[in-house]
Amino acid sequence: MNQTNHPLHWYALWTRSRHEKYVRDQLAGKGIEPLLPLVKRKNRWKDRTKEVELPLFPGYCFARFFIEECLSVVKARGVVKVIGTDHRPEPIPDEEIQNIQQLMTHSLPYDSHPYIKEGTRVRIIRGPLEGLEGILSRKDKHSRVIISIHLIQQSTAVEIDMGDIVPV
Numbered sequence: 269m270n271q272t273n274h275p276l277h278w279y280a281l282w283t284r285s286r287h288e289k290y291v292r293d294q295l296a297g298k299g300i301e302p303l304l305p306l307v308k309r310k311n312r313w314k315d316r317t318k319e320v321e322l323p324l325f326p327g328y329c330f331a332r333f334f335i336e337e338c339l340s341v342v343k344a345r346g347v348v349k350v351i352g353t354d355h356r357p358e359p360i361p362d363e364e365i366q367n368i369q370q371l372m373t374h375s376l377p378y379d380s381h382p383y384i385k386e387g388t389r390v391r392i393i394r395g396p397l398e399g400l401e402g403i404l405s406r407k408d409k410h411s412r413v414i415i416s417i418h419l420i421q422q423s424t425a426v427e428i429d430m431g432d433i434v435p436v
Contacts, residue, residue, distance in 0.1 A: 274335050277359035278303070280351040281329045287346030288323040294344045295331050303330040305368050307379055324380050330365065390433040397426065401436055 283291045292304040305324035310317055323329075328351075333341055338350055338357055352358035371378055384390060384404055390413060392400045402413035411430050416423040 276332055276334055278330055278332045278362065278365045279338075279341075279357050280360055281331055281341065282348040282351055283327055283329050284346045284348060285327065288327070288329050291329045291344060291346040294346065295329075295341065298340065298344065300337065300341060301332040303332070303365065303369070305372055324368075324378070326380075330360065332365075384430070384433065384435050389436045391436050392428060392432055393434050394432050395428075397428070402426075404433065 281291060288304055292302040295302040306321040307324045308319050309322055311320050329347075331341060335357065341347060342350060350357040386404055386406050388404050390402065390404045392398055392402075392413060397413075400413070400415065402415040405412045405414050405425060407425075410427050411433075412425040413428050413433065414423050414425050
């Protein structure tokens with residue numbers, strides 16, 4: 269804790285397009301702890317293919333700082349704003365950041381995915397059910413798409429991989 273007894277929190281920073289690594293480096297230079305999850309992707313050009321590291325969440329970088337340091341963070345080149353509500357920065361729960369940090373320490377493949385809440389209307393984009401629409405549901409650790417016939421008030425559910433759906 270600092271002199272005003274405000275705790276150290278993680279915040280999401282909205283960055284200018286393709287400035288995420290630059291923002292991370294600037295914050296580290298100011299003594300502020302940054303976090304920029306990266307993912308390896310193969311970029312293909314006409315003459316070559318190269319593996320590059322790109323931000324897992326394009327346009328965002330995370331930083332851990334005291335709220336009093338907010339102005340210093342926003343003044344860093346490439347930072348658009350600190351994400352929050354009602355024009356006030358809102359901290360990210362430590363558990364959410366710890367989950368991302370734990371993911372980054374393993375060699376398991378990971379990539380970004382559209383944010384889809386349970387209850388969202390979704391479309392299946394690949395596989396034998398491609399084009400089918402329904403409502404996202406969860407049972408235990410499995411994702412399901414609920415297909416309904418409203419007139420008779422009946423539904424069925426099919427288990428689906430989250431990578432095979434997009435919000436409608």
